[in-house]
Amino acid sequence: MLDRTQAPPIRSVSNIVLPEIEKHKLPNGGNLYIHREKNTNAFKIELLTRGGNISASNAALVQLSMKMLAEGTLTRNGHQISEHIDSLGSFLEITPGFDHSSISIYGLKKFFKENIQVLSEMLYESSFEQKALNVLKEKEENKLKMNQGKGSYISSINLRKSLFPEHPYGYSLSKEDIEKLSVEDILAFYNSSILSFDIYISGDLPLSTVEIIQTHFSKNIEATEISINSEDSKPEIISVRDSKFIQSSIKIGKRLFNRTHQDYFKFIVTNEVLGGFFGSRLMKNIREEKGFTYGIYSSLYPLNKEGYFLISTDVKGENEKETLNEIKKEIVTLQEQLIEDSELETVKNYMIGSFVNSFSSPFASITKFKTLNSSNIEFKFYEQYINQVRNVSAEQIQQTAQQYLDYSSMTISLVGA
Numbered sequence: 001m002l003d004r005t006q007a008p009p010i011r012s013v014s015n016i017v018l019p020e021i022e023k024h025k026l027p028n029g030g031n032l033y034i035h036r037e038k039n040t041n042a043f044k045i046e047l048l049t050r051g052g053n054i055s056a057s058n059a060a061l062v063q064l065s066m067k068m069l070a071e072g073t074l075t076r077n078g079h080q081i082s083e084h085i086d087s088l089g090s091f092l093e094i095t096p097g098f099d100h101s102s103i104s105i106y107g108l109k110k111f112f113k114e115n116i117q118v119l120s121e122m123l124y125e126s127s128f129e130q131k132a133l134n135v136l137k138e139k140e141e142n143k144l145k146m147n148q149g150k151g152s153y154i155s156s157i158n159l160r161k162s163l164f165p166e167h168p169y170g171y172s173l174s175k176e177d178i179e180k181l182s183v184e185d186i187l188a189f190y191n192s193s194i195l196s197f198d199i200y201i202s203g204d205l206p207l208s209t210v211e212i213i214q215t216h217f218s219k220n221i222e223a224t225e226i227s228i229n230s231e232d233s234k235p236e237i238i239s240v241r242d243s244k245f246i247q248s249s250i251k252i253g254k255r256l257f258n259r260t261h262q263d264y265f266k267f268i269v270t271n272e273v274l275g276g277f278f279g280s281r282l283m284k285n286i287r288e289e290k291g292f293t294y295g296i297y298s299s300l301y302p303l304n305k306e307g308y309f310l311i312s313t314d315v316k317g318e319n320e321k322e323t324l325n326e327i328k329k330e331i332v333t334l335q336e337q338l339i340e341d342s343e344l345e346t347v348k349n350y351m352i353g354s355f356v357n358s359f360s361s362p363f364a365s366i367t368k369f370k371t372l373n374s375s376n377i378e379f380k381f382y383e384q385y386i387n388q389v390r391n392v393s394a395e396q397i398q399q400t401a402q403q404y405l406d407y408s409s410m411t412i413s414l415v416g417a
Contacts, residue, residue: 016356018379019365024210029220032213035202035366043203044363046104050223051193052097053168060177063096065186071132073125090115098169099304100374109204113212120216128183137178144173151249151415158238159251159413163308165231196223202366240415248320248416253310254409258302259377265388270400272347274298281330292319304375317416334401338394351389
């Protein structure tokens, strides 16, 4: 009989078998990557374009250019495109980003070709009409106005601007950039960046997948690498005060590195201890013991060119100062005291379990592959994940915290009453 008073044994995972990803060339440039998952009756196709902030002069150009793909073609208006996609039981997703932007369709296997046709139509036959752009501008300005009323949004924007001055990673949407955007601007960005793409597709796919894709996506360009003169950032405290904010939004961060850095694995384990999961030190202190917040997390955001570290939470205004003191205290503790073996083992087991589980959901494998491939990192990078995490020592965590988590080197962005 099962003894429910005893926790199940912890099974150690030593390695992971990576799924097979097919690679095919697209006509006139670009690559097609395929991961086949049978018996799901569904698929996902994603066009990952070079049209991210890194290739643009502002965030509005990226966001509106990508969204205009769904606002009308030579044969359908935006409403008709939406209705057609709905009639296929499909879902369209457009995601502007820092290094790349994407347009994706989630669909049913039986309508695979129809979905590919409409995606191809949006990419190659978008009409980019002034009337549709005017409507989209109004929508985006309204969304921006709503976001600018949220403390968490403002603190995030202010932090990135400070960390990445005069850099595309620091771009944020502005009303002025939206208003001055023209059809000519969008067409120029479309031709120079959006038409440069790779395709990632996964799910239950027909045998003729490669031929169908190559037929419908035959035009591809080579995007020009843009030279970026990045200024160094200096730590500062940014404080925005307004009585309309009920809570205080706290963002603390600094520029750091990406997955290619030699200390990447040591840092992500150190971060996990500090604030990377529900059992982290920041969560135990500020949520469970103090009751100041529903959640507090720290993360490393690795981008193509570099990355940044972020601690994020929202608390009552009266608890802002003490929260900042407790965050600093937890960082100093990591720097001055070795973590106990039992806590470190718990963190490692959680990280490895989450990593293995991250390959199990539908379309997850191709997404994991895309994350690395789009940064020019080989898929076998994941093969070393488990051993690298397991081999991080308590001494290395202390050294990593000392080297990279100096509180005085961080920018603090606060928004509250």
